[in-house]
Amino acid sequence: MSEQRNILLAILLSVGIFLSWPYVSHYVFGTPLEQPATELAKDDTPAPPPGADTVLEATGDTAEKRTVFQTREEALAASADRVRIQTGKLAGSIRLEGARFDDLTLSAYRETTDENSPPVDLLAPSGAPHPYFAEFGWRPVDPQTRVPDADTPWTADRTVLDENNPVTLTWDNGQGLRFVRTISVDENYMFTISQQVVNTSDAPVTLYPFGRISREFKPKTVNFFILHEGPIAVLDGTLKELDYPDAKDGEKVEASTTGGWMGITDKYWLAALVPDQDKVVNATMGARPSGASDNYSVAYAGGRMTVAPGQSIAVTDRFFAGAKEYDLLSDYSSRLGINQFAKAIDFGWFWFFTMPFTWALHHLYLLLGNMGLAILAFTVVLKIFFFPLANKSYESMSRMKLLTPEMKKLQERFKDDRVRLNQEMMALYQKEKVNPLSGCLPIVLQIPVFFALYKVIFVNIDMRHAPFYGWITDLSARESITVFNLFGLIPWTPPDFQLLWVGSLALTMGVTMWFQQKLNPAPQDPTQAKIVGSLPIIFTFILAPFASGLILYWTWNNILSILQQWVIMRRLDRQRSKGAKV
Structure with missing residues (x-):
């Protein structure tokens, strides 16, 4: 009888610890929200897939100083030259200086249950209290080649981007290369970014495309072990997850993949990069020191592409920024061929139950x-x-x-x-x-x-x-x-x-x-x-x-x-x- 009593006590204690631990950890070990970074660290775009061993990083070890504003609105006002995003589910803007996705609000979701509470802000510009943004572009093999960067003043053909009207951005580097970027958005949360480089010079130029999401702060998380929040990816058919503490300690995920996706997930929201599903890219997830805080990022680099004189090259990628709605993610997965996109939702160990249960x-x-x-x-x-x-x-x-x-x-x-x-x-x-x-x-x-x-x-x-x-x-x-x-x-x-x-x-x-x-x-x-x-x-x-x-x-x-x-x-x-x- 004493052995049975001990087993019963052990079970009771284990269940009690399991259920109460998130609350104990929150009240006893909880940490305040980290402050935003005061400077940008070294660029962390990964190298392209094998075959591009001579690639040099365009930004090297340079660091860009920036102003930190008190509010998100002040940071947005400081870069007023923008293309407005207006759809049924999204509102925000694209900063023309650098062509960053750094202002996005989920119109269908509120911060609280009060119907008058503000909608959920997902992305915010550099300099805001909680910077969170995505960017796409090109890296050159020759460091002397000028390519668009965070300060590039793009020209837009429209002032508003909506479901029916894409916007085209253009920029000329003054060396015979013209960069054209067409951005469209569907009725939900998926952006399509088609990039083209036209070479009007008399010499070939070699570049490789990249995409990156940066989150320059550690968000407030649920702190419950059954939920993953932080960098996440599906690389070559395998789900990869990286927790914020592990990333801060220097752990990284680096892999070459054909197709797949990579992003940063919250309990209900996701920002994800979706490269061309038929091409090989090198992906990386991790954190890099950035002033007083940490900069969590996911990025990928595509293969080396050479544009001959009088010719052009093009690449099309996608960017998801929105709510983790199961039916929607499943539809994107089947319709666009995005491998296991619905696994952005943390289905856990018993996914073979949780996925049909969710449906x-x-x-x-x-x-x-x-x-x-x-x-x-x-x-x-x-x-x-x-x-x-x-x-x-x-x-x-x-x-x-x-x-x-x-x-x-x-x-x-x-x-x-x-x-x-x-x-x-x-x-x-x-x-x-x-x-x-x-x-x-x-x-x-x-x-x-x-x-x-x-x-x-x-x-x-x-x-x-x-x-x-x-x-x-x-x-x-x-x-x-x-x-x-x-x-x-x-x-x-x-x-x-x-x-x-x-x-x-x-x-x-x-x-x-x-x-x-x-x-x-x-x-x-x-x-x-x-x-x-x-x-x-x-x-x-x-x-x-x-x-x-x-x-x-x-x-x-x-x-x-x-x-x-x-x-x-x-x-x-x-x-x-x-x-x-x-």
């Missing part, structure tokens, strides 16, 4: 019009799918519960003879055809499925700011009211501490856990019985600060399990009362 929840949401109802409906579907396994488990536990009086009699009779007690208990199990372990296997088989659903609810953008009913206005956040302010009746906001944030939905979950526990046979060992009996209280406090969508799922799943188990127990009781073999 199912999204389409239930479209059907029912409410993400909370979608969660309830999907939980019912899962319960139906696992009904045979769960039925076997609950039936076994119900049979064990019916044997409880007989087991107590044996314990009283053989309380001083442990060996005889075990023999009599096994004989009772054989007589009644009950296997005390038969209820465990179905539960174990369901663990990966439930963990996958937990993961889906955690990362699914459909959950963000999704209301349910009543006081639940955001299923991706914890409940807005708590028992410690009488569920909002007292005009007081408790301290932001886990044990003080137990809402009514969390209490309901705890009650359903307690009720479900009462339907199961209690452990015969008194110590184990006390531990098991305290679990509903413990888990109520541990799980209460989690997203209300997760609490909703757990509560509804408990209710369905109670109903299923109650039906089974009623059936077994009727059979037993009639003298039937149960």
